[in-house]
Amino acid sequence: MMDMKSVESKWQAKWEKSKLNVFNKKEMDKKLYVLEMFSYPSGANLHVGHWYNYGPTDSYARFKKMQGYEVFQPMGFDAFGLPAENYAIKTGIHPKDSTEKNVATMEQQLRNMGAMFDWTAEMKTCEENYYKWTQWLFLQLYKKGLAYRKEALVNWCPDCETVLANEQVIDSACERCGSTVLRKNMTQWFFKITDYAEELLDGLDTIDWPEKTKLMQKNWIGKSTGCEIYFDCETGDRITVFTTRPDTVFGVNYVVLAPEHPLVEKLKAAHPEQAEAIDAYVKYAAEANDIDRLSTAREKTGVFTGAYATHPLTGKQVPIYLADYVLYSYGTGAVMAVAAHDERDYAFAKKYNLPITQVIQKVGGETELPFCDDGILVNSGDFDGLSGEEARNAIAVHLTKIGKGGKKINYRLRDWSVSRQRYWGAPIPMIHCEKCGVVPVPEKDLPVKLPYDVEFRPNGKSPLASHEGFMNCTCPACGGKAKRDPDTLDTFVCSSWYYLRYPEAKNDKAAFTPEIANKMLPVDVYVGGSEHACMHLLYARFITKALRDMGYVNFDEPFKRLVHQGIILGPDGNRMSKSKGNVVSPDKYVDEYGSDVFRLYLMFGFSYTEGGPWNDDGIKSIAKFLDRVERLVCKAAEYPTNGNTEKTNAEKDLDYVKNHAIKSITRDVEDFSFNTSIARIMEYVNALQKYDVDVAEKNYAFYNACIKDLVRMFAPFAPHFSEELWEVLGQKNSVFEESYPLVDEAALVKAETEYAVQVNSKIKAKMMIAEGMTNEEIQALVVANPEIAAAMAGKTVKKCIIVKGRLINLIVG
RNA sequence: GCCACUGUGGCGGAAUAGGCAGACGCAACGGACUUAAAAUCCGUCGAAAUUAACCUUUCGUACCGGUUCGACUCCGGUCAGUGGCACCA
Numbered sequence: 001m002m003d004m005k006s007v008e009s010k011w012q013a014k015w016e017k018s019k020l021n022v023f024n025k026k027e028m029d030k031k032l033y034v035l036e037m038f039s040y041p042s043g044a045n046l047h048v049g050h051w052y053n054y055g056p057t058d059s060y061a062r063f064k065k066m067q068g069y070e071v072f073q074p075m076g077f078d079a080f081g082l083p084a085e086n087y088a089i090k091t092g093i094h095p096k097d098s099t100e101k102n103v104a105t106m107e108q109q110l111r112n113m114g115a116m117f118d119w120t121a122e123m124k125t126c127e128e129n130y131y132k133w134t135q136w137l138f139l140q141l142y143k144k145g146l147a148y149r150k151e152a153l154v155n156w157c158p159d160c161e162t163v164l165a166n167e168q169v170i171d172s173a174c175e176r177c178g179s180t181v182l183r184k185n186m187t188q189w190f191f192k193i194t195d196y197a198e199e200l201l202d203g204l205d206t207i208d209w210p211e212k213t214k215l216m217q218k219n220w221i222g223k224s225t226g227c228e229i230y231f232d233c234e235t236g237d238r239i240t241v242f243t244t245r246p247d248t249v250f251g252v253n254y255v256v257l258a259p260e261h262p263l264v265e266k267l268k269a270a271h272p273e274q275a276e277a278i279d280a281y282v283k284y285a286a287e288a289n290d291i292d293r294l295s296t297a298r299e300k301t302g303v304f305t306g307a308y309a310t311h312p313l314t315g316k317q318v319p320i321y322l323a324d325y326v327l328y329s330y331g332t333g334a335v336m337a338v339a340a341h342d343e344r345d346y347a348f349a350k351k352y353n354l355p356i357t358q359v360i361q362k363v364g365g366e367t368e369l370p371f372c373d374d375g376i377l378v379n380s381g382d383f384d385g386l387s388g389e390e391a392r393n394a395i396a397v398h399l400t401k402i403g404k405g406g407k408k409i410n411y412r413l414r415d416w417s418v419s420r421q422r423y424w425g426a427p428i429p430m431i432h433c434e435k436c437g438v439v440p441v442p443e444k445d446l447p448v449k450l451p452y453d454v455e456f457r458p459n460g461k462s463p464l465a466s467h468e469g470f471m472n473c474t475c476p477a478c479g480g481k482a483k484r485d486p487d488t489l490d491t492f493v494c495s496s497w498y499y500l501r502y503p504e505a506k507n508d509k510a511a512f513t514p515e516i517a518n519k520m521l522p523v524d525v526y527v528g529g530s531e532h533a534c535m536h537l538l539y540a541r542f543i544t545k546a547l548r549d550m551g552y553v554n555f556d557e558p559f560k561r562l563v564h565q566g567i568i569l570g571p572d573g574n575r576m577s578k579s580k581g582n583v584v585s586p587d588k589y590v591d592e593y594g595s596d597v598f599r600l601y602l603m604f605g606f607s608y609t610e611g612g613p614w615n616d617d618g619i620k621s622i623a624k625f626l627d628r629v630e631r632l633v634c635k636a637a638e639y640p641t642n643g644n645t646e647k648t649n650a651e652k653d654l655d656y657v658k659n660h661a662i663k664s665i666t667r668d669v670e671d672f673s674f675n676t677s678i679a680r681i682m683e684y685v686n687a688l689q690k691y692d693v694d695v696a697e698k699n700y701a702f703y704n705a706c707i708k709d710l711v712r713m714f715a716p717f718a719p720h721f722s723e724e725l726w727e728v729l730g731q732k733n734s735v736f737e738e739s740y741p742l743v744d745e746a747a748l749v750k751a752e753t754e755y756a757v758q759v760n761s762k763i764k765a766k767m768m769i770a771e772g773m774t775n776e777e778i779q780a781l782v783v784a785n786p787e788i789a790a791a792m793a794g795k796t797v798k799k800c801i802i803v804k805g806r807l808i809n810l811i812v813g
Numbered sequence: 814g815c816c817a818c819u820g821u822g823g824c825g826g827a828a829u830a831g832g833c834a835g836a837c838g839c840a841a842c843g844g845a846c847u848u849a850a851a852a853u854c855c856g857u858c859g860a861a862a863u864u865a866a867c868c869u870u871u872c873g874u875a876c877c878g879g880u881u882c883g884a885c886u887c888c889g890g891u892c893a894g895u896g897g898c899a900c901c902a
Contacts, residue, residue, distance in 0.1 A: 212817060604837085
């Protein structure tokens with residue numbers, strides 16, 4: 001039995017020395033860029049999820065290498081982020097120190113995994129030579145007009161005096177101190193991802209991604225086609241509403257503004273009698289966090305502003321309300337309320353005793369309000385009698401004609417907010433000058449270094465704001481005194497371009513070289529969790545398209561193919577979490593059985609894209625399987641080498657199983673179907689063993705070749721183990737320099753095949769049918785079979801269905 | 814609530830284009846080897862009925878229905894679980 005620990009370190013050292021895993025730039029034409037989502041070093045150790053992502057994907061990469069591709073499989077660390085900073089606030093350990101420590105441990109564990117990572121291309125997003133280029137990216141977006149500043153609401157904890165991420169807000173309260181979280185306006189940097197909404201949508205058709213993920217992005221972008229309609233307000237302002245249902249416009253009973261709508265102040269001034277109620281309501285809405293406010297369970301609330309607007313088609317006066325079921329961030333922040341044909345408006349109208357006007361009639365049946373489907377227009381002037389789509393079109397056209405609105409496409413997608421009032425991130429390379437305003441840091445001055453000696457405990461400002469040495473600078477435009485931007489970039493900015501950096505991870509002249517990027521990218525296969533479906537994966541696509549428009553790259557999509565691994569749950573069927581106490585550590589299994597066994601078990605025990613509850617029942621059997629293979633190979637290594645080219649039936653059978661396995665594995669690995677691939681290897685091992693035991697007069701030349709093929713076939717799945725056996729077989733090179741065995745189709749052609757024979761679709765017999773028989777011959781042969789004749793009971797064959805290589809169905813009657 | 818995915822033996826899971834359901838393995842059971850155990854090797858292993866036994870038959874892929882010579886696979890409906898979105902106007 002092999003001592004896996006020493007075998008692993010032996011081969012890892014050899015691979016390192018021979019640079020087996022280092023991408024050979026001379027072979028760039030044959031490149032295959034296989035990328036796993038990089039690790040976030042929040043904990044010190046790799047967890048089962050890392051192994052499940054990296055182990056099987058590495059087997060895929062090794063398989064492709066053996067198929068002749070020059071595989072580039074890099075690894076790095078997404079090292080900036082909130083958890084390290086929170087940990088620092090709790091323990092006083094500096095984020096840089098804890099991160100570096102975690103990265104060191106994880107890197108060692110990743111190396112011990114024995115994956116084919118090209119460590120010469122390693123990078124960490126918190127290193128100066130990386131975040132310098134993240135800042136460069138920001139500047140390019142700024143130059144292109146894709147980075148801009150605006151006010152936006154943030155979650156604000158009044159006690160901690162800090163901005164909170166959504167995930168830090170639990171039930172409207174700060175996760176740290178429990179105070180009620182407020183919403184506060186702050187000026188923040190944004191990336192104009194909405195400029196690319198349409199292209200991000202269209203591009204989905206060109207990439208090989210899971211349909212589910214594409215659909216999620218599609219819903220996230222949320223394109224909706226409708227109409228803008230103008231309601232002139234008594235103050236002289238114009239309220240623009242967005243609706244997908246202009247066909248219901250004659251049923252408008254009132255207009256609703258989001259409480260944050262800028263017009264609110266003006267309306268308040270015009271109606272001082274309502275000011276108190278309006279103020280109270282705006283405050284109430286501000287206290288509600290997103291989750292509460294967006295909950296369907298929340299009672300509809302609102303307040304009358306005292307003001308009226310003019311209906312653009314009827315000229316009637318309709319009241320203007322504020323209600324928090326209207327979101328300022330979507331559409332125009334104002335809606336026309338049609339109580340009869342919208343559930344929310346209906347509930348609101350009922351509660352506040354507002355009129356309800358039916359303008360749509362159900363086709364064929366009683367119209368029950370609220371009626372939200374398409375129907376025939378009534379009470380709608382000239383448009384009466386039109387149905388849904390034609391009415392929407394006609395009304396939109398009419399609105400355009402009279403200058404009161406028109407067709408409009410809206411997206412749910414919002415611009416990407418990238419400012420974080422945090423320490424542990426890439427500083428935003430912007431300078432605020434009293435004279436010149438906002439001035440970008442010149443590229444030659446990058447990086448804007450993140451200082452080490454910072455008080456990162458919350459005090460109401462961004463931690464960097466209190467660091468005099470950092471904040472004070474000179475304006476690049478006028479040379480006067482100026483201040484730096486105290487915020488850091490969202491870590492999603494760091495991860496939105498890292499795949500471009502790997503091919504030149506150490507380049508200190510540029511973020512990347514266009515010629516190299518255009519050759520090395522797009523990433524051929526990207527593997528990671530589906531939790532990134534909407535954020536990271538959308539941001540990366542946006543950045544790629546933006547860089548393309550700036551002329552830095554010539555491709556549209558960063559990830560040609562995307563695969564999501566499933567999730568390994570705790571033994572109790574729940575997601576692993578410390579609080580549930582169901583976390584399974586890979587370390588003890590890796591220690592006991594070795595890295596190869598652990599990854600094999602992960603590949604064999606689960607359907608890769610499904611995952612499932614952890615259960616270690618089968619892991620021992622994988623270790624036993626390796627022992628079996630080892631015995632088989634070591635025994636064969638002692639065999640003589642004589643033999644001939646003629647094959648007996650036993651040899652043909654073995655050859656069949658081998659080639660069937662090669663063919664299946666070649667197809668299955670491409671589909672990330674590792675469990676079936678390993679099943680085929682097991683079948684082949686069973687067949688080899690059968691031959692070894694049953695056949696006394698062996699064709700050693702043939703058998704030894706079969707054994708060598710076994711080691712080649714197994715290599716991607718059990719790399720250290722297979723290298724060792726390859727050496728046992730007297731081979732001097734690495735098994736990964738070998739080609740993956742190719743299928744010999746001739747070996748898969750059998751003289752005769754077993755068919756299932758059915759009579760009236762019920763199986764009655766199994767028969768061997770020789771290759772090359774005509775359908776008539778087959779039918780004659782089958783009918784002559786006594787079991788079939790009995791099942792037919794003297795009836796005649798009306799139809800005979802023959803599925804080649806599988807079954808024969810006689811329809812008799 | 815909406816959208817999507819999933820539902821197959823005691824368990825993990827197979828089944829490529831609608832064609833023999835349960836590959837491969839785990840667990841369990843029986844046997845060989847052994848003083849014994851471990852390891853190893855061989856065999857059985859969806860359910861029910863029937864049989865002394867072999868045989869055989871029927872049922873069976875969450876549930877109900879449909880299309881088809883034939884359905885785990887396609888269509889319609891229901892239920893359950895998981896994930897995503899969540900007052901999107």
